[in-house]
Amino acid sequence: MLKILDDSARGYLCLDCDNSKIFDAESDLYRLYKPVKSGSAEYDFNNEIACPYSMKCYECSSENIGIEVSSDEIIKDHKLTVGHGMWLVGERWLLDVSDSDDLKDLIEIIFESEGEEKSDDMHDAYEDDGFDAWDWENETFSEAEYALVLVNIVSTGIIRQDEYGLGDEDSSYDNAQYIGIY
Numbered sequence: 765m766l767k768i769l770d771d772s773a774r775g776y777l778c779l780d781c782d783n784s785k786i787f788d789a790e791s792d793l794y795r796l797y798k799p800v801k802s803g804s805a806e807y808d809f810n811n812e813i814a815c816p817y818s819m820k821c822y823e824c825s826s827e828n829i830g831i832e833v834s835s836d837e838i839i840k841d842h843k844l845t846v847g848h849g850m851w852l853v854g855e856r857w858l859l860d861v862s863d864s865d866d867l868k869d870l871i872e873i874i875f876e877s878e879g880e881e882k883s884d885d886m887h888d889a890y891e892d893d894g895f896d897a898w899d900w901e902n903e904t905f906s907e908a909e910y911a912l913v914l915v916n917i918v919s920t921g922i923i924r925q926d927e928y929g930l931g932d933e934d935s936s937y938d939n940a941q942y943i944g945i946y
């Protein structure tokens with residue numbers, strides 16, 4: 765299910781000016797927090813997974829954005845332009861979100877990329893109780909005993925793309941929420 769874009773593909777690409785490095789975007793950012801050490805109330809995360817849901821070219825403001833998936837194929841109808849189909853997120857992960865639960869797929873690949881196995885538990889917790897609001901400035905959670913915490917932040921700002929994937933910067937956070945599992 766987890767497909768990585770091959771090295772020859774640039775990923776997101778402005779079809780008007782050929783920029784593939786920098787975009788204005790609205791994104792969901794995901795982080796998987798873990799206790800710094802077992803039983804610690806202090807948590808930290810390794811990676812921030814940027815999942816843009818709207819994007820325009822930073823260089824020429826065009827909203828005509830394709831996804832270059834190989835040296836000879838550019839997808840023009842995708843999640844960002846038509847709301848379904850292929851979606852490029854995080855570390856060059858190419859998802860097909862045509863007829864699936866986007867968040868379930870995302871949780872699975874985030875867990876897989878971190879070597880964690882309880883993605884079903886996290887998805888169940890999401891379906892049972894949803895997200896709780898999170899105070900991102902303090903980076904603390906309501907309970908100290910979580911084994912894993914999935915954080916979602918709504919971000920507006922700049923997305924940079926390089927050979928490692930997408931990175932969020934100079935952004936403002938509108939909303940943050942989390943789910944913890946034991």
Ligand SMILES: [Zn+2]
Nearest residue numbers: 778781821824
């Ligand atoms: Zn452009």
